[in-house]
Amino acid sequence: MDTRSLKLFISLCDTLHFGRASEACHISPSALTRAIKQLEDSLGVQLFERDNRTVSLTREGQNFQDYAREALIQWDVVRNSLLADAQELQGEISVYCSVTASYSFLYDILSDFRRQHPKIEIKLHTGDPENAIQRVLAGTDDITIAARPDTLNAGLAFKHIATSPLVFIAPQKDIHLDPLLTDTPDWSQVPMILSEEGVSRKRIDRWFKARQAKPIIYAQVAGNEAIVSMVSLGFGVGVVPKIVLDNSPLADRVRILNIKPELKAYDVGLFALKKKLQSPLIEAFWSQIQ
Incomplete structure (x- = not known):
């Protein structure tokens, strides 16, 4: 069975960008455009609204997306069940x-x-x-x-x-931050470098709320490695999973703060x-x- 057109369609649904979708699928943007046009012609409906700047799903495209995802999953199940009795x-x-x-x-x-x-x-x-x-x-x-x-x-x-603690980290030595990092810091004075979203951000937000503290958010970044990097440069205090710190080449440039109560691991x-x-x-x- 030829599932290629469905996979190309799903990739474009996920990125809503012909350039990124074609790169992920290892084809040219023009080839992706032709494949989507052929799919639309075979279905008799328009799946995407597109202009020079934006791509979005039509109502028909949203409906077809559900079918395409389920069809690919079911095809994998059937194909692999046929192979299950094979030696490899x-x-x-x-x-x-x-x-x-x-x-x-x-x-x-x-x-x-x-x-x-x-x-x-x-x-x-x-x-x-x-x-x-x-x-x-x-x-x-x-x-x-x-x-x-x-x-x-x-x-x-x-x-x-595995389980990994979620820890507060600061630069090894910093003349600006050290006076603020007492046993009970005034978080309204400490610049924080936090994840933009996700598990760690939700937990630190709840932690501050429980303490009725309003931190100074110096930066919000994507990726825990970037937090370690910014903290090592002295921009503020960060919160990262300890496993990220253990594997970071900058681990010797930051220190773990003994902050209580600890965040949920x-x-x-x-x-x-x-x-x-x-x-x-x-x-x-x-x-x-x-």
Whole structure:
């Protein structure tokens, strides 16, 4: 079966940008444009509104998106069930995680997985961990490694890998910050460098609210590695998972602050759509975590 046009359509749905979608699919923008036009012609409806600057889904495109995602999932399940009795599983799994997670957890997982299933290809994407779960929910990736949110979507499966404390960090020595970092800091005077969104941002916001404190937010950044970098340069105090700090080349330039009460730790693990666990390929990867 030819599922290529559906995959191209889903990629454009996720990016709403012909350039980024064509790059992700390894084709030219003109080839992607032709494929989408052929799909629209075969369906007899317009799936996207586009002009020189923007791309958006039409109402028909939004409806077709649900079908396309479900059709690709079901095709994977059927195809892989036919291969399940074969001597070796083969196919492709798309995995998304942060750079830190890729060498903290993924290396060990893939080392065993590749030995057991050499014909299964891994398509790895790295980026901001706060986007990880949404990419799985959208069907962009099959599996991700991320921190478990306080409320888990009912359609997601989660398997624990590790626990990582969420810590306050400051520069090793700073004549401007040190006088502010007492046993009970006045947070209205301390510049903070925080994640734009995600698990850590929600937890630190609740932490400050419980203390009736209004911090000075010096910067909001995407990616925990960027927080470590800015803190090491003396821009302020940050909050990051300790595992990020342990793997950072700048770890010796920052220090962990003894702030009480401590923030709730990260519960790090694998995420996948529950219905995708029907796939022998996904289940084979999932089973690597005991």
